[in-house]
Amino acid sequence: MQRTLTGELRPQLGRPTELGARVRLAGWLHHQRRLARLTFVLLRDRDGLAQIVVECAETIEEIGRLLPETVLEVEATVAESEQAPGGIELRDPVFTVLSEPAESPPIELRRPVLKEQLPTLLDHASVALRHPRQRAAFEIAAASVAGYRAALDRLGFVEIQTPKIVATATEGGANVFRLDYFGRPAYLAQSPQFFKQVMVGVFERVYEVGPVFRAEPHDTSRHLAEYVSLDAELGFIGDHFDVMRVLREAIAGMVEGIRERAPGAAELLGVELPVVPDEIPWVHFADTGVEDVDLSPADERRLCEEHGTELLFVTGYPMAKRPFYTHPDPERPEHSNSFDLLFRGLELVTGGQRLHRYGDYLSALAVRGLSPEPYEGYLQAFRYGMPPHGGFAIGLERWVARLTGAKNIREVTLFPRDLNRLTP
Amino acid sequence: MQRTLTGELRPQLGRPTELGARVRLAGWLHHQRRLARLTFVLLRDRDGLAQIVVECAETIEEIGRLLPETVLEVEATVAESEQAPGGIELRDPVFTVLSEPAESPPIELRRPVLKEQLPTLLDHASVALRHPRQRAAFEIAAASVAGYRAALDRLGFVEIQTPKIVATATEGGANVFRLDYFGRPAYLAQSPQFFKQVMVGVFERVYEVGPVFRAEPHDTSRHLAEYVSLDAELGFIGDHFDVMRVLREAIAGMVEGIRERAPGAAELLGVELPVVPDEIPWVHFADTGVEDVDLSPADERRLCEEHGTELLFVTGYPMAKRPFYTHPDPERPEHSNSFDLLFRGLELVTGGQRLHRYGDYLSALAVRGLSPEPYEGYLQAFRYGMPPHGGFAIGLERWVARLTGAKNIREVTLFPRDLNRLTP
Numbered sequence: 001m002q003r004t005l006t007g008e009l010r011p012q013l014g015r016p017t018e019l020g021a022r023v024r025l026a027g028w029l030h031h032q033r034r035l036a037r038l039t040f041v042l043l044r045d046r047d048g049l050a051q052i053v054v055e056c057a058e059t060i061e062e063i064g065r066l067l068p069e070t071v072l073e074v075e076a077t078v079a080e081s082e083q084a085p086g087g088i089e090l091r092d093p094v095f096t097v098l099s100e101p102a103e104s105p106p107i108e109l110r111r112p113v114l115k116e117q118l119p120t121l122l123d124h125a126s127v128a129l130r131h132p133r134q135r136a137a138f139e140i141a142a143a144s145v146a147g148y149r150a151a152l153d154r155l156g157f158v159e160i161q162t163p164k165i166v167a168t169a170t171e172g173g174a175n176v177f178r179l180d181y182f183g184r185p186a187y188l189a190q191s192p193q194f195f196k197q198v199m200v201g202v203f204e205r206v207y208e209v210g211p212v213f214r215a216e217p218h219d220t221s222r223h224l225a226e227y228v229s230l231d232a233e234l235g236f237i238g239d240h241f242d243v244m245r246v247l248r249e250a251i252a253g254m255v256e257g258i259r260e261r262a263p264g265a266a267e268l269l270g271v272e273l274p275v276v277p278d279e280i281p282w283v284h285f286a287d288t289g290v291e292d293v294d295l296s297p298a299d300e301r302r303l304c305e306e307h308g309t310e311l312l313f314v315t316g317y318p319m320a321k322r323p324f325y326t327h328p329d330p331e332r333p334e335h336s337n338s339f340d341l342l343f344r345g346l347e348l349v350t351g352g353q354r355l356h357r358y359g360d361y362l363s364a365l366a367v368r369g370l371s372p373e374p375y376e377g378y379l380q381a382f383r384y385g386m387p388p389h390g391g392f393a394i395g396l397e398r399w400v401a402r403l404t405g406a407k408n409i410r411e412v413t414l415f416p417r418d419l420n421r422l423t424p
Numbered sequence: 425m426q427r428t429l430t431g432e433l434r435p436q437l438g439r440p441t442e443l444g445a446r447v448r449l450a451g452w453l454h455h456q457r458r459l460a461r462l463t464f465v466l467l468r469d470r471d472g473l474a475q476i477v478v479e480c481a482e483t484i485e486e487i488g489r490l491l492p493e494t495v496l497e498v499e500a501t502v503a504e505s506e507q508a509p510g511g512i513e514l515r516d517p518v519f520t521v522l523s524e525p526a527e528s529p530p531i532e533l534r535r536p537v538l539k540e541q542l543p544t545l546l547d548h549a550s551v552a553l554r555h556p557r558q559r560a561a562f563e564i565a566a567a568s569v570a571g572y573r574a575a576l577d578r579l580g581f582v583e584i585q586t587p588k589i590v591a592t593a594t595e596g597g598a599n600v601f602r603l604d605y606f607g608r609p610a611y612l613a614q615s616p617q618f619f620k621q622v623m624v625g626v627f628e629r630v631y632e633v634g635p636v637f638r639a640e641p642h643d644t645s646r647h648l649a650e651y652v653s654l655d656a657e658l659g660f661i662g663d664h665f666d667v668m669r670v671l672r673e674a675i676a677g678m679v680e681g682i683r684e685r686a687p688g689a690a691e692l693l694g695v696e697l698p699v700v701p702d703e704i705p706w707v708h709f710a711d712t713g714v715e716d717v718d719l720s721p722a723d724e725r726r727l728c729e730e731h732g733t734e735l736l737f738v739t740g741y742p743m744a745k746r747p748f749y750t751h752p753d754p755e756r757p758e759h760s761n762s763f764d765l766l767f768r769g770l771e772l773v774t775g776g777q778r779l780h781r782y783g784d785y786l787s788a789l790a791v792r793g794l795s796p797e798p799y800e801g802y803l804q805a806f807r808y809g810m811p812p813h814g815g816f817a818i819g820l821e822r823w824v825a826r827l828t829g830a831k832n833i834r835e836v837t838l839f840p841r842d843l844n845r846l847t848p
Contacts, residue, residue, distance in 0.1 A: 003660065026660050028625075028809060046580070046628040069809035098660075102782040103807035126622045126805035135626050142583040146573075156470070159566040161652045161820070163839050164588065164635050165612075167846045177589070178604050179612070181649075182639065182843055188589075188603070195839065197848075199552045201452075202559050204470040210634065211588050215606065225605075228585045236427065236450050236522075260473075358526040376847020381550035385452060385493035385525035396585070415587050415619065417831070419606055422591045424801020 001075065007047030008084035009078065016373075017088075021078050025050060025090070028097065028130065029070040031110035039063060041093070044073060048132065048264070051084040052076055052261055060153075063095060068109065069127070071099035107131070118408060125415055125424050136265035137412040141228075141400050143265075145209055147257015148394075151249045157205040157232065162195035164188055164211065168374040175215045177225075189211035191393060193325070194378040196233040198352060200389045201381050204347050207232040209396075214344050217419065221408040222346075224397065225417040233391030238339040241351040241405070243390040244280070244313055247341060247349060250392075251311070252276040254399070269404045274310045274343070282313035285335065293318040301345035315339045321416060324364040327353035327390070337390070344402050352394025358382040425499065425618075431471030433502065434510035442515060445502050449474060450522065452554065453494040455534035456487060458735040463487060465517070466534070467498060472556065472688075474509040476500055476517045477594075487519060492533065495523035495549070503519045507677075524596035531555070549839055549848050560689035561836040564682055565652075565824050569633055571681015572654050572818075575673045579808070581629040581656065586619035586634065588612055592798040599639045612637035615817060617749070620657040621778060624813045625805050631656040633820075638674040641843065646770075648821065649841040657815030664751075664761040667814040668704070668737055671765060671773060672817075674737070676700040678823070696732045698767070706737035709759065717742040725769035739763045741776075748788040751814070761814070768826050775816025782806040825843040 004023040017023060027045035039060045041052040052074060054060050066072075076090035084091075105127045114121065114131055121128040127194055129135055149159065166189045169176040177188040192208050199206040212229040234246060255273050258266055266273065283303065290299050294316065304312050316335040319328055329335040338352025355361055361382050365372050372379055400412040410416040417424060428447040451469035463484045476498060478484050489642060490496075500514035507513075529551045531540055538555055545552040553559055573583065578716040590613045593600040616632050623630040632655045640647040654663040658670060679697050682690055685755065692698065705728065714723050719738065728736050740759040743752055753759040762776025779785055785806050789796050796803055824836040834840040839848060 026811070046582075067809070071809050071811045096813055097846060099780055099809055102807045124804060126625060126801065127808045129626045138584065138626075139582060143586075145583060146577070149570075154569070158470075158563060159569060160562065160636065161565075161633075163650055163841050165637070165650055165841050165846065166838060180602050181846060182641075184846065186846055199553075199838075201550060202553045202562075209585075211585065213589070217606075226587055226589055356523055377550065380548060380848065383509075384527045384529040384551045385491075385495050385523055387450070387495045387522055397612040414584060414623075417587050417589050422589065422608065422610055424804065 005047040006043070006045050009050055009088045009090075017078050019078055019080060022075060023078055024073060024075050025091070026073045027071070029063075029066055029068055029072055031068065031244070032065065032066075034060070036272075043072065044109075044130070044132070048090075049085055050090060050092040051081070051143065053081075054093060055091075059093065059095065063212065065241075066097070067101050067104050069101045069105055069130075069188055070097060072096065073098055075412050076079060104106065118410060122410060122416065122421065123424070129414075130205035133268060134270075136262075136268045137400055137404055137406070138414060139262040140269070140271065140403060141396055141412070143253040143257045143261035144399060145230070145257070145396065146261055147253040147255070149207070150257065151253025152188075152205075152207045152232060152246075155205065155246060157207045157234070158198055158203040160196070160203075160206045160208050162189075162192045162199075162208060164213070168378075177213050177215050190214055191229060192231050193323075194375075196231055196269070197325070197386075197389065197390060198378065198381040200235040204236065205234045207231075219419045221410075222398070222401075223418070224409060224413060227398075227413070227421070228396035230394040230396055231391065235387040235389040237388050237390055239388075240315065240339055240351070240390055243351055243353065243392060244339055244341075247351060247392050248276065248278075248280050249392070251341075253279075256386060258403075271403050273403075276303070276311065280311045280313055280341070281307055282308050282315050282339070283307065285314055285316045285318065286332075288314060293321045295340070295347075296364040297346065300342050300347055304342055304345040305332075310344050312342045313339050314342065322352070324368055324370070325354045325361070327355050327388075338403055341392075343399070346398070346402060348402065349392050349394045351390065353388065353390035356386045356388050377405055429471040430467070430469050430474040433474055433512045434515075441502050443502055443504060446499060447502055447514070448497060448499050450497045451495070453487075453490055453492055453496055455492065456490075458484070458488065467496065467584050468533075468554070468556070473509055474512075474514060475505070476514040478517060479515075480779040483517065483519065490521070491525050491528050493525045493529055493554075494521060496520065497522055527739050542834060543655070546834060546840065546845065547848070549735050555836075557692060560686075560692045561824055561828055561830070562838060563686040563689035564693070564695065564827060565820055565836070567681045567685035567821065568678040568823060569652075569654070569681070570685055571677040573631070573633070573722060574681065575677025576629075576631045576656060578834050579629065579670060581631045581658070582627040584623055584627075584630045584632050585619070585634065586613075586616045586623075586632060587608065588637070592802075596700050599641070614638055615653060616655050617747075618799075620655055620815060621810075621813065622802065623721070624657050624659040625808075625810055628811075629656075629658045641792075643843045645834075646822070646825075647842070648833060649843070650835060651822075651837070652820035654818040654820055655815065656817075657813060659811040659813040661812050661814055663812075664739065664763055664775070664814055667765055667775055667777065667816060668706070668739075668765075671775060671816050672700065672702075672704050674818070675704075675765075682827075690827075691808075695827050697827075700735065704732055704735045704737055704765070705733050706739050706763070707731065708740045709738055709742065710740060710756075712738060717745045719764070719771075721770065724766050724771055728766055728769040736766045736827065737763050738766060746776070748792055748794070749778045749785070751779050765816075767823070771821070771828060772826065773816050773818045773821055775814065777812065777814035780806065780810045
C-alpha cells in the first residue's frame, strides 16, 4: 500500500483522502494521551500531525510501552472527527515499529510551543528541530531562497558557485578565519564579492547562494561566524538605483516564494509577509539627521518609523564607512553610490555601485595604504575592461529572523556557529 | 532606448527584431576585422556575438584605436546579411565607450577555440572565462543545478544549508583542512553527510547544493580541494534501491535542466545529453569480476562498455571500503547496501543506505576503534529515533566534465583550488 502523508488527510489542503479508506502512514510517535478506555496517538511526519484513536486494549498496551520518537508505520481507517486536527482522525490502527529510540528525548516535543531555553534547543538541535514550529523557520528559509532564484532567473541572471578558500581577505583583514592550506596560509571567504564582480565580465548578471564566514569576536544576538548570503551582481547599470530595482524584484520574489511554497509554515509562526511596493522608498544618508558616518540600530528603527514603511532604502552612505571597491557619488564624492535596505527597522541588505576602472582601483587601494599585489586575480578583471556594475548581499538568517520575529538569530540558523559554539 | 541583447537579433531563437529598426546594444569589443573600406566589429554580450559593419571613415579610425575588451554601447540599424551570425548584422553604428581597459588581454578571445594552455587560462580566469566556449560549461553547470533542484522539489524534498565549519572530520581524519576557530581547532566539512542525515529526522527528504572541501594531496586531472556537491538524503526507504530511484529522477532532472535552460551552451560544446532510462541498469559488485574491494578506473570503463550503457549502477560494494555509517546488506553482511553510479565509464555518484539504529552506530565506531564522543551531536539523531534512510552525493564539476568531454576537471571548475593553486 502506497504511503499517505498526514497532509493528504486534510481536505482543506485540496488533497482529500476518502472517508472509510484504509491508509498507510509513517512517521514519529509525537505524543500519546491515555484516557480510561482509549489512547490518542499523535503521529508526526514531514507534513504535520495525524491523530490516531486506539481502542483495542492490546494495542493500547503495546503502544504504551513505546518511547516518544519511535518511528512507526500505521495502517488505519480514515474517519471524520470534529476534535482532530483538520477534522480527520484515523481508527482501528495496526502499528509496525520501524525504528526504536534508545531513550526518551531531552526536549518535550509534544508541547505546542517548546519551553526549553535556546542553549538547550541548540545543544539538542537534532531532536529540537523536529518540532513543527522549529522546523517551520527552515521551510520559510528554503522557500525564500527558491523565490530569490526564481526572480533573478527571470531577469536573466546566471547562478554561480565560487571558492570559499581564498588567498586574500575579501572585506579587509579583520574577522577572517585562517586556514592551513597544504602548509600555506589561506582564508575563508568573507563574501563572494571579488568573484561575483569578476563574473559580471563573463555573464553580466550573476547570483550566488552560499556560506560566508566572519570571525566575529562579538557574542551578540545578531552575529554569526557562518551564515548564508544571497549575493547578486549586475553590469551595464546607470548607478546604484538600477541595483536597487533588481533588489526590489529579489525581495518580492522571496515573499512570493514563501506564499507559494511555505504558506503553512508562515501561518504556524504567525508571519505577516511584507507588501513590497513597486518602488521601495528611499532616503539619502545626508537627510537622515545622523551626524556620524554610519547608522546606529536606533537610527535604523527611527527611520523606518518616521517613513512609516517596512522597507526603506538609505542611500549615499559616507565613503569613509564603505569598502574600497565602492563607487563614489560623482556629484558628492564624500558620499557613495551605495545603499542599505532596512527591513522592519533593521539593516537586511548592503549594496551599491562598484568601481569599474582599473585606475580607480589602484587609487582606492593606494589611499588605504594597501598593496595591489594580493588583489592581482581580482584586478585583472578591471584591467581588461569592465562595465559599470553593482550588486548586493542579503543575509538569509537575518531575513527569516525579521519575518518570524525571532529575538536571536540562532533560533533561525541551522546549527549556528559563533564565538562559543562549534557543535552540533 | 531600451537595450537589445544580441540573442534578440536572431529570428531563429524566436526573438525577432524588426529589420530596419534602430537598436541599442551594449557589450565588449570582442574583435575587429579591418578591410580596405570597412571594418567588421564583433560585439560580445551575455547572449553571444553581433556583427557590426562600420563604413564611416571617421568611426573606423575611432574604433581602430580601441583595445579588445573595451566596453561599448552602440546604436545601429538591423539589417539582413547572409554572412553574419544568425543572418543579421548591424549597420550605421554610433559607438559610445563605457569603459576602457588598461591594456590588451593576454588571452586571444577572438579565436573560436582558445589556443592557450590550461595553466594560462586558469591564471587569467577573469578574462579567459569571457570566451563563449569557456563560459558555456558554467551555463551547463547552472542549468544542471536548477534541474536537480526542480526534480527533488517535485518529490517533496526541502533544501537546506548546513555549516561548513565543523568540530569533527566527517569522512575520516585524512584529507581534512584544519582551521583556527577563535583559538580552537576546527575543520572544513568534507561533506554535509552528518547534517543531512540529522535533517532526515526533521524533513524526511532534504537536499543541499554547496561546497565541500578535501585536502587532496594528489595533483591529478580529476581531484579538487574544493568542489560543489549535490547532496540528497531521504527517510522511510526499504533499502538502497529506493535511493537509486530518486537519484534516477535527479539525473533526469539535470538533463532536462540543460535541455531547457542551456541548449545553446550544450550545442556550442557539442554536448550529447544522455538518455536516462526509466530504470538505470545495475550490477552487483560480486558479479563484476573484480577481486579487489574497490573498482579501478579501468574496471569502471570496462563495466560501462560490457553493459553497453552510459549510466550503470554498481551495488553492494564491500563494507571494507565504505564509511562507518554504511548499512550492510542483511543477506550478505560483508557487502553493503551501497552503490556508485558510473557515467560514461567514470564514477559520478556515491550513495547508499545508512545505519539508522543508535546501537549500530556505537558498534560501527567501536569496530573501527573510534570513540563516539566527537560524534555526539550526530549520534543524538539516532538515539532519539531515526527511520531507515539513505542518500547520495553528485560531484557537479565531474558531471559537467563528463558531459563536455573535458580532459581536466579544472576546465569546468570556476576558479579551481588544488594542491598548487589558490588563486585567482
